[in-house]
Amino acid sequence: MMKRLFWFVLGAFAGVFGVRYAKNKARAAADQLTPTQIAADLFEGATKLVKQGIDIVRNLRDDEEVIRFESESVTVTKNQN
DSSP, rough: OOOHHHHHHHHHHHHHHHHHHHHHHHHHHHOOOOHHHHHEEEEEEEEEEHHHHHHHHEEEEEEEEHHHHHHHHOOOOOOOO
């Protein structure tokens, strides 16, 4: 009987403190979600996306130049046999 009471009380305490912890975390997260913070996060994400796109285009152009250079430097000769 004492074991059951012990575990029941322990579970009740865990539940109370768990709810309190979750409520505090939710409140802290809600405080950080301001319109200016959301706009700043969106702007930062957009700038990172644009920079990655520019890097991709630069890499593709570099690859095209290498391919063009290699194709111009290779001469094909027919076998005269």
